[in-house]
Amino acid sequence: MRGKGAGAFLINGILRDRSGGALLSLPQQRHQSPASRSQGMRRAFSVYVTAPLPPVGGILLRDSPFKKSQNIPLRCAENKGMVPPRQTETLYTVGIAMTTSSKDGVELKQSPSDSSNVPLPIEFEGIIAISLPMRAVIRRIVEAAAVDIPVLITGETGTGKDLVAAAIHKKSRRKDKPYIALNTGAMARELIASELFGHERGAYTGAQEFRPGIFEQADGGTVFLDEIATMDEKTQVSLLRVLEEKSFRRVGGVKHIGIDVRIIAATNEDLEKSVNAKRFREDLFYRLNVFHIRVPPLRERPPGAITVLTDHFLSQFAAVYGKEIERVSPETYRLLRRYPWPGNVRELKNVIQTALLMLDGKELKPEFIPERIREAVAKAEGDDLPACSFRVGTSLDAVETELIRLTLSHVGGNKKQAARILGISRRALYNKLKKHDLV
Numbered sequence: 001m002r003g004k005g006a007g008a009f010l011i012n013g014i015l016r017d018r019s020g021g022a023l024l025s026l027p028q029q030r031h032q033s034p035a036s037r038s039q040g041m042r043r044a045f046s047v048y049v050t051a052p053l054p055p056v057g058g059i060l061l062r063d064s065p066f067k068k069s070q071n072i073p074l075r076c077a078e079n080k081g082m083v084p085p086r087q088t089e090t091l092y093t094v095g096i097a098m099t100t101s102s103k104d105g106v107e108l109k110q111s112p113s114d115s116s117n118v119p120l121p122i123e124f125e126g127i128i129a130i131s132l133p134m135r136a137v138i139r140r141i142v143e144a145a146a147v148d149i150p151v152l153i154t155g156e157t158g159t160g161k162d163l164v165a166a167a168i169h170k171k172s173r174r175k176d177k178p179y180i181a182l183n184t185g186a187m188a189r190e191l192i193a194s195e196l197f198g199h200e201r202g203a204y205t206g207a208q209e210f211r212p213g214i215f216e217q218a219d220g221g222t223v224f225l226d227e228i229a230t231m232d233e234k235t236q237v238s239l240l241r242v243l244e245e246k247s248f249r250r251v252g253g254v255k256h257i258g259i260d261v262r263i264i265a266a267t268n269e270d271l272e273k274s275v276n277a278k279r280f281r282e283d284l285f286y287r288l289n290v291f292h293i294r295v296p297p298l299r300e301r302p303p304g305a306i307t308v309l310t311d312h313f314l315s316q317f318a319a320v321y322g323k324e325i326e327r328v329s330p331e332t333y334r335l336l337r338r339y340p341w342p343g344n345v346r347e348l349k350n351v352i353q354t355a356l357l358m359l360d361g362k363e364l365k366p367e368f369i370p371e372r373i374r375e376a377v378a379k380a381e382g383d384d385l386p387a388c389s390f391r392v393g394t395s396l397d398a399v400e401t402e403l404i405r406l407t408l409s410h411v412g413g414n415k416k417q418a419a420r421i422l423g424i425s426r427r428a429l430y431n432k433l434k435k436h437d438l439v
Contacts, residue, residue, distance in 0.1 A: 130309075155294060172222070182195060227266070229271060388406055
């Protein structure tokens with residue numbers, strides 16, 4: 001990547017995690033005003049992306065991961081077109097170690113230890129992509145947006161399937177046309193057909209007047225159908241006709257109405273199993289599954305994803321609620337990374353929102369995380385601990401010595417973690433280490 005700027009400088013504060021991700025911060029020069037620092041960063045980081053990446057919003061520069069900062073737009077080298085800045089609050093990049101000056105400006109070089117296969121964490125239409133699986137999702141979004149075909153998005157509840165569908169629409173040729181989302185799982189089955197196709201006056205009891213459905217309202221645009229597996233068979237047949245013939249009939253109507261609508265469907269169920277169980281039509285499944293995108297659950301993403309998403313949501317809600325937060329304790333990060341997140345990103349977002357509302361200081365500590373999460377992590381960590389046994393008659397001193405030794409061995413010598421497992425303070429642990437000559 002190449003940026004406009006003068007001089008060379010080191011980039012410090014590269015914090016790596018197991019995903020290969022990194023959080024960057026710039027060294028602040030002394031005797032330099034915030035305004036001039038901002039201008040300097042703008043010169044240094046108006047960068048050109050030469051790697052084959054999907055269009056992204058920009059790199060964000062900040063002094064703290066929880067404070068609002070500059071959004072530096074990226075220019076794509078392939079089309080030379082400026083990509084509009086995204087309104088997000090997260091900064092990350094991968095593999096940038098230092099810069100060297102040249103006659104063309106400042107060259108941002110990749111660290112030799114980094115592989116070209118390591119993903120560049122980016123923000124894309126509200127989706128924070130930190131890991132390789134999520135970068136693959138963004139690539140699939142860009143590919144799906146380029147062609148006008150049905151898309152099936154699968155993934156567990158809370159993984160962000162709705163964001164994926166919206167991003168496909170925003171990047172497609174239909175972006176200036178209507179986008180209507182409908183969660184069929186949140187509706188009574190007998191009302192889904194009327195919501196989709198509309199109804200004529202008197203079509204059923206209570207239908208006092210004509211009402212257009214979302215397919216008519218979205219003509220020329222995109223319809224996103226979430227929880228598609230909840231449709232009854234009659235509605236599935238009508239939806240199949242829309243896909244095959246680009247037409248439908250209102251409930252209670254006889255006239256076929258032509259439409260031009262792209263359909264994106266999503267489900268948290270295994271549709272192939274539903275097809276085998278005769279709960280979902282096989283022909284409809286194949287018509288929807290022309291282009292498939294699977295959104296991975298949070299537990300399949302690297303631990304660094306939890307950290308980055310936590311910072312992102314903290315920044316977002318701190319701005320909404322006017323709160324100031326300066327740091328997240330290491331123990332809180334560890335707690336969030338150890339939890340399996342059955343509700344995925346949505347659950348994490350809700351937990352961070354609630355924690356920030358309860359926060360009475362500037363540091364997010366474990367006490368602000370819901371008790372159910374703390375208990376679940378404590379139980380999981382307890383189940384992971386090796387078992388030990390002692391013969392009756394063993395002295396308490398000998399039992400305590402062996403228990404401390406085994407615990408320290410299990411945590412690789414980490415005394416803070418050992419003290420937490422043993423349920424004592426670090427000072428008490430140090431005293432016992434001296435007592436039992438384990439120092």
